[in-house]
Amino acid sequence: MSDARSIRHAVDGDGVTPCYLNQLRGISGHSDCFDKVHVQESRTYGDQMVSTAARVLFSAEYRAGHGSGLPEQLMLKIARTDDDVMAPFYANEVAFYNRLRPELEIEAPHSLGGHYDPSSRHFALLLEDLTARGAHFPNVLETVSTSQIRSLLDELAILHARFWNSDRFAGDLQWVGTALEGDVAVLLNDAAAPYIQYEIDNQKFKNELVGMIGWTGEELRASIKAMHRHQQSLDQCLVHGDTHLGNCYFLPGDKGGLLDWQLMGRGHPMHDVSYIISTGLSIAERRVHEQELLLYYLDQLGEAGAANPPDFDACWTEYRRSQIWNVYVGWLTTPVVNYGWEINVMNHLRLVTAFEDLDTGKLVRDIM
Incomplete structure (x- = not known):
């Protein structure tokens, strides 16, 4: 498992790399799996209904034998960088996906990993891209x-x-x-x-x-x-x-x-x-x-x-x-x-x- 202190969360699409995503997975208790990523769109505050967090849409290629059951289309939800006011929201949503989502049999996005950093007040949530399910x-x-x-x-x-x-x-x-x-x-x-x-x-x-x-x-x-x-x-x-x-x-x-x-x-x-x-x-x-x-x-x-x-x-x-x-x-x-x-x-x-x-x-x- 990766050390949470060693990760610096992405703030835009340029930071979404296989190395970063594997670190995020490790912090969340999952194994490395990403081989390549192809960023398709990066949405910032005020853009296309983006309100309290920014979003990066991308496709993924997985390491051989590590992608079974994982979606090819993904979304990374990340912090707005214009202020720190939203930090409690970020921490709360990460806690929901990490600690409660696995218990709930509801229609909501599936998470592949998430982490909130209280020192930087940045976060990341790796979620399925729901457009792949129409x-x-x-x-x-x-x-x-x-x-x-x-x-x-x-x-x-x-x-x-x-x-x-x-x-x-x-x-x-x-x-x-x-x-x-x-x-x-x-x-x-x-x-x-x-x-x-x-x-x-x-x-x-x-x-x-x-x-x-x-x-x-x-x-x-x-x-x-x-x-x-x-x-x-x-x-x-x-x-x-x-x-x-x-x-x-x-x-x-x-x-x-x-x-x-x-x-x-x-x-x-x-x-x-x-x-x-x-x-x-x-x-x-x-x-x-x-x-x-x-x-x-x-x-x-x-x-x-x-x-x-x-x-x-x-x-x-x-x-x-x-x-x-x-x-x-x-x-x-x-x-x-x-x-x-x-x-x-x-x-x-x-x-x-x-x-x-x-x-x-x-x-x-x-x-x-």
Whole structure:
């Protein structure tokens, strides 16, 4: 096994060599296997939906007798180099793939190795390139059907049921953060606040939408913490944490999958369910179908093995209450450069409308 102290992580496509990839494999406890690599594309911050991390796409040739079952098309997910703010996200996603992904029978990318370096705050995740399996990566500018949303809810139900109210969160999974505890929580609840306020103050459309719901940035921030405190007293499970439509994919036949696990943690299941329904469907479709989709999810949660899942009324209340995170952290944090104007505006419009439709403000004030 390679010494983690000896590796210097790639920051662009030029650093993706067989030697580097074999070092990464060794640190992750796997054997050397790479003989040649052919870099096809390097995507940096602000390029082609690249938000919190950069990506290098490449094909691989394996050493004789070492490539059985390994994909030829790969993606290396690496750190943004413009700041160190994202480091907790990088560490968390590497921990997910190294420590939890092997236990989960869900549709999500398979990892060939990953490592986070706390000294440089750089990381690398070696993942299958999902395009080799025909994956399509949707966004809010296209029409997504309710059957496609149900497929994503199938995966969430399996994920949530796997560690449903598990004693392991007080044992070997104690390292998994929550919405109030851990480095990711500090980043989202505190460190991100000035960035969010900057977006509110300097992007006119965000200022207008926040004004429409009648909350200031600071009031939204305080309400998020109140909601998290409340929901931590309810059912707990492993959550993806960032289930907007852009972090999902569909395989041929519309089987849904989940990407980008940087915000993974322990939380209430409605955090995930509310976010995918509210970003995945048009406003009109959400209004018609969200309750039946929630009922569908609860059926699947029980089928996946969750003991004593909450009833519809309790989940409906928390689904509605969770919209405040979707508005504040979900998209007010997101600069336009990350996804472009249309996607950014559409997500805000869908989420703020859901906040208003579902009387989220009142439900949050009830617990403050």
